[in-house]
Amino acid sequence: MVDAMPRFPLMLSLLFLFLSIANGVHCYEAKKVLDLQSFQWKQQSGTPSCFSRKSRRENGATILEMKHRDYCSGKIIDWNEKQQKRLILDNSHVQLLQSRLRNKAASGGVEDASKAQIPLTSGIKLETLNYIVTIGLGGRNMTVIVDTGSDLTWVQCQPCNSCYNQKEPLFNPSASSSYQSILCNSPACRSIHSGSWNSPLCGSNQTSSCNYVVNYGDGSYTKGELARDRLNLGATPVNDFLFGCGRNNKGLFGGASGLMGLGRSDVSIISQSSALFGGVFSYCLPSTEAGASGSLVMGGDSSVFKNSTPISYTRMVQNPQLSNFYFLNLTGISIGGVAVKAPSLARGGILIDSGTVISRLAPSVYQAVKAEFLKQFSGFPPAPGFSILDTCFNLSGYSEVNIPTLKLHLEGNAELNVDVTGIFYVVKTDASQVCLALASLSYEDEIGIVGNYQQKNQRVVYDIKQSVVGFAGETCSFI
Numbered sequence: 160m161v162d163a164m165p166r167f168p169l170m171l172s173l174l175f176l177f178l179s180i181a182n183g184v185h186c187y188e189a190k191k192v193l194d195l196q197s198f199q200w201k202q203q204s205g206t207p208s209c210f211s212r213k214s215r216r217e218n219g220a221t222i223l224e225m226k227h228r229d230y231c232s233g234k235i236i237d238w239n240e241k242q243q244k245r246l247i248l249d250n251s252h253v254q255l256l257q258s259r260l261r262n263k264a265a266s267g268g269v270e271d272a273s274k275a276q277i278p279l280t281s282g283i284k285l286e287t288l289n290y291i292v293t294i295g296l297g298g299r300n301m302t303v304i305v306d307t308g309s310d311l312t313w314v315q316c317q318p319c320n321s322c323y324n325q326k327e328p329l330f331n332p333s334a335s336s337s338y339q340s341i342l343c344n345s346p347a348c349r350s351i352h353s354g355s356w357n358s359p360l361c362g363s364n365q366t367s368s369c370n371y372v373v374n375y376g377d378g379s380y381t382k383g384e385l386a387r388d389r390l391n392l393g394a395t396p397v398n399d400f401l402f403g404c405g406r407n408n409k410g411l412f413g414g415a416s417g418l419m420g421l422g423r424s425d426v427s428i429i430s431q432s433s434a435l436f437g438g439v440f441s442y443c444l445p446s447t448e449a450g451a452s453g454s455l456v457m458g459g460d461s462s463v464f465k466n467s468t469p470i471s472y473t474r475m476v477q478n479p480q481l482s483n484f485y486f487l488n489l490t491g492i493s494i495g496g497v498a499v500k501a502p503s504l505a506r507g508g509i510l511i512d513s514g515t516v517i518s519r520l521a522p523s524v525y526q527a528v529k530a531e532f533l534k535q536f537s538g539f540p541p542a543p544g545f546s547i548l549d550t551c552f553n554l555s556g557y558s559e560v561n562i563p564t565l566k567l568h569l570e571g572n573a574e575l576n577v578d579v580t581g582i583f584y585v586v587k588t589d590a591s592q593v594c595l596a597l598a599s600l601s602y603e604d605e606i607g608i609v610g611n612y613q614q615k616n617q618r619v620v621y622d623i624k625q626s627v628v629g630f631a632g633e634t635c636s637f638i
Contacts, residue, residue: 189496189564191579198590214393220458221395223292224637246546249516257605295391297335301416307513310424313403314417321407326414341369341385379410422483438623443635444615453635466618466631473573475626485511488570494531495563501527515610525599535563545586548594555591575630578616
């Protein structure tokens with residue numbers, strides 16, 4: 160009886176397949192089901208607390224809860240405008256990044272120190288750096304933005320000459336017994352000159368505080384003095400942690416207390432905690448749904464991960480022009496299991512960045528990806544482009560659709576299998592209009608970028624000492 164039941168549906172399937180082939184319709188096996196109803200936006204009641212205190216220590220690793228920035232943004236007046244603003248700011252972030260790459264290449268990798276800036280485009284904008292965690296500093300909990308493209312960790316400090324609005328009280332150095340100012344004549348202050356930092360602002364008084372200035376190129380900045388204090392990552396202490404105590408700060412930082420730098424230089428939190436965690440960290444970036452959470456894991460014990468697929472590793476590519484960023488070799492892209500053919504793919508280099516939202520591809524590569532995607536995702540009415548996104552669809556009347564898979568292939572047979580939530584960017588609150596969540600760069604010689612939108616529901620592992628990055632599928636959850 161049980162064996163006989165599937166025969167009728169099977170006959171219908173075979174008939175449908177025959178008719179499809181007869182009418183020239185190609186069938187692609189590599190597809191994912193996208194539930195559009197789960198993408199419909201619902202206004203949250205009240206303002207949820209985005210300041211998570213959740214953390215745990217497990218098998219030598221420290222695990223911090225990670226949330227999307229939207230979760231604590233409160234009531235959204237115009238959701239469509241918010242979505243568009245995010246893309247506009249994301250485009251500015253990418254343009255500034257590409258500009259810095261060009262300028263440093265033209266100058267032989269040497270940046271003008273008079274510009275007084277560490278990474279020009281750390282992506283500190285309200286809508287581009289989307290993920291936050293809570294750390295302890297000097298005995299106080301502080302919620303900070305997570306950025307793989309920045310090195311210095313900093314928070315706003317009292318007394319503050321000019322500070323943006325944040326939701327927590329400002330950090331008060333005088334209330335911390337472990338706080339220490341960094342003096343101009345100290346080795347820590349002199350070390351700032353390395354990399355893309357400029358000379359410390361000391362003047363002739365070598366016994367004064369070591370001041371810093373970080374300009375982010377979009378008008379955002381932080382100014383203050385360098386200091387050391389006790390950092391707590393969950394229950395794990397990092398003593399004498401070097402950070403920036405910001406006294407003058409400007410920008411759309413979204414109410415966070417500051418920023419956590421996950422870059423590759425000596426001042427990043429990864430380098431400063433390497434004796435504890437071996438220079439290894441990983442994250443699983445959550446969605447924007449209310450209550451969704453992911454995790455930032457410090458340490459390399461993979462037993463604490465919840466990945467559903469094996470971790471595949473690819474080597475980091477050294478880039479002297481932006482040595483604090485993470486570059487990889489892209490070897491191919493496939494849509495629905497079909498390899499995309501584009502000559503520019505042979506150039507390989509691509510940047511992975513938690514501060515960029517939408518992934519960027521060279522124009523010829525993007526056009527080839529777009530053409531293959533349209534070939535496989537056919538029969539749906541087109542919709543107008545939305546900001547930087549030009550491949551859009553009207554899905555009114557659909558509750559779910561089958562969409563082609565998207566995979567990025569990397570050196571060493573590693574691959575990033577983009578989650579179904581990272582393929583379409585939802586434009587309307589009812590999910591009736593969506594766009595392919597990829598964008599073209601302006602020029603062929605610009606550097607491609609893997610943005611955080613395509614990293615959702617992935618365990619992304621950074622091993623600085625082994626110089627590799629790993630990817631595995633994981634449904635993000637702190638629990």
